[in-house]
Amino acid sequence: MHGELPPGQALTLRGIGREFDVSMTPAREAVRRLVAEGALQLSSSGRVSTPDLGPDRIEELASIRALLEVELASRALPRAHFALIERLQTINTTIVQMVAARDPVGYIRTNLEFHRTLYLRAQAPAMLALAETVWLQLGPTMRDLYGKLNRTEPPQFHRVILAALKAGDEPGLRLAVRSDVTQGLRLLSS
Amino acid sequence: MHGELPPGQALTLRGIGREFDVSMTPAREAVRRLVAEGALQLSSSGRVSTPDLGPDRIEELASIRALLEVELASRALPRAHFALIERLQTINTTIVQMVAARDPVGYIRTNLEFHRTLYLRAQAPAMLALAETVWLQLGPTMRDLYGKLNRTEPPQFHRVILAALKAGDEPGLRLAVRSDVTQGLRLLSS
DNA sequence: GTTTTTATTTTGTGATCACGTTTCTGCATG
DNA sequence: CATGCAGAAACGTGATCACAAAATAAAAAC
Known part of the structure; x- marks a missing residue:
């Protein structure tokens, strides 16, 4: 929301978990919520990234x-x-x-x-x-x-x-x- | 969305998992998404239920x-x-x-x-x-x-x-x- | 040197488990 | 009959694991 990430920035569950010192499970829930709110995009292969809007x-x-x-x-x-x-x-x-x-x-x-x-x-x-x-x-x-x-x-x-x-x-x-x-x-x- | 559940209906992750023949993990992700969209309410103890609007x-x-x-x-x-x-x-x-x-x-x-x-x-x-x-x-x-x-x-x-x-x-x-x-x-x- | 193929690493998914907390049930007490 | 309380059952959370798919790196072929 605050523009800390550029558009199209790729993220991984393990990376997020490492960054915040948690396992994959909480990282997954957070990502799923952000995807539901449109803050993140979910590719067809399940990969997640910041949206790059047209x-x-x-x-x-x-x-x-x-x-x-x-x-x-x-x-x-x-x-x-x-x-x-x-x-x-x-x-x-x-x-x-x-x-x-x-x-x-x-x-x-x-x-x-x-x-x-x-x-x-x-x-x-x-x-x-x-x-x-x-x-x-x-x-x-x-x-x-x-x-x-x-x-x-x-x-x-x-x-x-x-x-x-x-x-x-x-x-x-x-x-x-x-x-x-x-x-x-x-x-x-x- | 279609009114299949009355307001205030309580749901459990294990119950949802049993209903759709999956484990708790997918049920949790679905519930988290629905909570993010406002379709479900999350109590302070983490319990989830249909919203009962004033x-x-x-x-x-x-x-x-x-x-x-x-x-x-x-x-x-x-x-x-x-x-x-x-x-x-x-x-x-x-x-x-x-x-x-x-x-x-x-x-x-x-x-x-x-x-x-x-x-x-x-x-x-x-x-x-x-x-x-x-x-x-x-x-x-x-x-x-x-x-x-x-x-x-x-x-x-x-x-x-x-x-x-x-x-x-x-x-x-x-x-x-x-x-x-x-x-x-x-x-x-x- | 560029492209194709192969091997290796990384990724998301679903399942299972242990733990602490909350909620419910049934019984005893007032 | 209502109220409080102890035991038991059920719940959400976070972690870990195995597996298949995908992306990346390396090697081979042209």
């Missing part, structure tokens, strides 16, 4: 993110008090630091923390779980994305999201979240 | 169904030729038979087949997979639902969906799908 799949997952996360943000809006907005601003400054430090994993993790912190207020655990499933599928792809465009620009739409939250502007919030979620991924699919 | 969770899952399936139907609309609509009508008559036969499992399975047949035309596999994940979570609850109201009414909104498909009426289709998806589940959560 442009159309990336675009579809971006659409799903927009669909779910716009709804989550919209539901969180009425419950978003100042303490939450302040916390989001703190997270946002951390994102800026991660961009400056050229740390893609830290960037992705903090960026997702920003979104999750907001969506937790929506009181919709099942919807949030579905959104996180999509994040899981996009992890390696996002790593590639922020590796290719190594710019120093902080996420521009996060400020718009914060402004819409403060103003209680629901249409503005929906548009800002949709833009933020779609923005980067459009670059990869074109 | 009213708010049911309502949330209904909202997710509406969100995803309205989008899927909308994407399928431009590609819905007459052969597809005819197939949907055939499936719909089967649903009527299932209602008449008082067969809840057959009803649920055929009803979901109706929806899946339409959504397959949307060319959005990830979105469809997410929708099926929600169906999986709602299976036992739907069984309860169609067990409590043992009426003889066929799904009224399916005809509206078919009419909107024929007319190429996108707003009408979106409303019809939303109504069909929300309809039954609202009864259970109130």
